[in-house]
Each structure stands twice: as C-alpha cells, then as structure tokens.
Amino acid sequence: MNPKFYSLPTEKQSAILNAGFHVFSQNTYKKSPMSEIADAAGISKALLFHYFRNKKELYLFLWDTCCRITVEEMTRSGAYEQRDLFTCMDSGMQAKLRLMRQYPDLGAFAVRAFYEKDPEVSAEIRESMGQYLDAHAAKKLQKLDPEDFIPGIDLQMMYREMYWASEGCLWEYIQRGCMDVNAMEEDFRRLLAHWKKTYLRKEREEASL
Amino acid sequence: MNPKFYSLPTEKQSAILNAGFHVFSQNTYKKSPMSEIADAAGISKALLFHYFRNKKELYLFLWDTCCRITVEEMTRSGAYEQRDLFTCMDSGMQAKLRLMRQYPDLGAFAVRAFYEKDPEVSAEIRESMGQYLDAHAAKKLQKLDPEDFIPGIDLQMMYREMYWASEGCLWEYIQRGCMDVNAMEEDFRRLLAHWKKTYLRKEREEASL
DNA sequence: ATAGGGTTGACCGATACGGTTAACGGAGGC
C-alpha cells in the first residue's frame, strides 16, 4: 500500500475508506469491483490502483483499518475500564455511534469480512483477529456483582440477550440502508434505560412501589 | 414461470429454491449470476432458464414463495391465535425453525430482498408486501394485560427489545454461514425462559423468594 | 520553460454475464 495515501486530505481518505466499506459490505469479495469503489469515492479507478497495488491489498487494508479504529475508539471512550456494567455499555455505545457517524458502513463491512470465505483473503482475515470480543466479554462478566442485580437472574444469559438485542437493532438500521445515527442513539438509549429498570435490583425495587 | 416446475420431484424443487435463496442472499440482485444458482441447485443453466424465463422472473418467484410459505408456516403453527405472549412467541419460533431447517437461507434472502434497491425489481418487491409484521405486532401489543407483567415495565419497549434480540441471535447464525438449527433452537428456548423469568410478574415473584 | 507528481481516459486481455439453440438420450407407443 502506497504511503502517500496518508498525505491525502483526511476527507478524501475517509471518502475512499467509506467507499470501500460500502461496496465490500454489499457483496462478496469477488463480486465487489474496484471501479465501483472508485466511483463511490469520487476518484478514478487508476488513482485507486495508484494507492493500492491491487484489490486484495485494499481489502486487507480496509479490514486492518476497521479493526484498528474500532479498538482505538473503544479505548478512547473508556469502555474497557468502567466498573459498572451499564456505564460501560453506555461508553461502548457512544464509541460505536461515533464510528457509525464517521464510517456508516464500517459495521456491516466488519461482519461480512469476518465471515468472508473467498480463499484469496479469508485466511488472512481469520488469522488477524479472532476471539477478541469474546475474551473481553468473559472478563467483564466475571467482574459483575450478583448483588447489584435482581435475584435469581442468569447473568450470562442477560449479557448475551443484551448483546443480541443491540446487534439486532443495529442490523435493522444497517439493512435499511440509511444510517440515521441520531434515531439509533435514541433507540440505544431507550434500550439501556429499559435494561437498567429491568435488571438492576435497586431500580426494580423503586419501580415496584 | 413454467408450470412444469411444480411437477418436479419436491427435493429438486427445494434444491432450486434453496440455491436461489442462497445466491441472492449473498449478493446484490445484479451481482447474483444465474449460472451460480444453477450450479448450486445441481442442474444446468439452460434448464433453469427452461423453468424461469429470465432472472427477474426467478427472483420475483423466489420472493413470492418466500412470503407465501412463511405466512403458511406461521398460520399453521397457530402463532397468530395464541393469547399468551410467550406461548405465541414459542409457536412463532417453532415455525421459524421449521422454515430454517427446510430453507436455510430464506431468512437472509427475505431481508436482502426487502431492502433491494435495483430498479429492475425493487418496485415489485416493495409493493407486494409492506407493513405486514408491524401491523401484527401492534395488534399483539394491544391485547397484553399489564397485570401479567412486572410493575412499571414499558411493554412496547419490552416487545421491541425481545424482537431485536431474536433478530440479533438469528443474524449471528446467518452470518456465520452454517445454520445449526438445533443450537439455534436451544438458544431461542433459553432466551424465552430468560424473558419469562424476567418480565412475568408471577415468575419474578417466585424467583425473589 | 520545465521538471515533478497527482490524476485520469483510454485501453488490454480475460472472463463472466444473460439468454439461445441444436442436439443428446431415454422412456413409451407402434
């Protein structure tokens, strides 16, 4: 990959990244043409090939960038350090929304890339990351104090269920095509409030009065 | 569409349907080649064109079939009639799982088709269905008795959250590529039990003792 | 004016596409 890419004005860099995320998220690796990416980025195909030697290089660069900025944003938000589960989720949500605002198709791209089966790239993808999130989730789960939550609750199930609901909500937006991040934030916020009221012992007791 | 298609042995019919669902669910309409579908179905491209005049006809037939058998299966399961919310969800789940077993890519296809933007087919798709599920959900919601649930709960939020979690769980399986329906059933069942224990007043009171 | 680098339209060979056609092959009737 040509280092001159980095000396491009940041808007143009973003435009190229977003174009790549978008096109590769809509189709298989093999069925995602470079010309379409170039068009979406507002540059010529030749210039795209000037910055990235070939399709594979662009794809792996996108994957790399996707992982990098996600972790960066998550770290920066402090989501990894928060003690309380719900403030942790709130920070994570903030980070995700900021990412979504800047790179609307990053989420969809990440999922597709993760499950991409084309032998030209699948090995590299699968190798580079792996059980990142799972490991984090397990650690987070261990730190929870059952006393904070309503009695008899299965904390692991609660965690999985909340994760799935977030993903389901996210997917609804992704599939719809238009990423209305503000509406999304509203939805997430309501979800979080709902869970707090449902799962936290203190809030539940107050609501029961 | 050639009526002789229906006199094919049912396994061959299913093979063609599944092949179509699979290929069209992985890529845009335009980037989904007929040859690939024929290969996946184990027949020649020429034969596929013998049963369906052209690509558009096959695609719309698949969409139609997808809607038809989903509604059929849902009705047959009695999901639309159940009074209690959770037994209703259980029936719906059973129906969905039966569908998934027979047509592993039906779910993914449905979502993609619903949001397909290609002008050659988008109009027909959007027109044929619409707010089907939403209307149903609203009706279901009105029938709920707040007394059955934990006090202070936002029933609409609860409903949305449960819907998203199911979708999120489903998507995790879809994206993973391999549809292990048994594992899925296990997960759904646990989700349901979790919700009953969390949201139902009676079960909650028992758990609190 | 000229040298240099960012940028592109035009091009290349290969292949993939939607759709057609002529022919194959086997089952049934005579």
Place this chain on the structure above:
DNA sequence: GCCTCCGTTAACCGTATCGGTCAACCCTAT
C-alpha cells in the same frame, strides 16, 4: 426396430465487466 416426445444439457453468442496498465494530461513550484 423405429419413431416421437420431452427433460436435459454442452456449446455457443454478443455483450458487459473485470483487474490492472500506461501514456498523457494537468497544475504547481521552481
């Protein structure tokens, strides 16, 4: 044995698209 029918296919057609290249075009700074 011969013919007919019909499900099925390999081979083909014209076109479009693909990944990738290249010579030439700006534009700016000397």
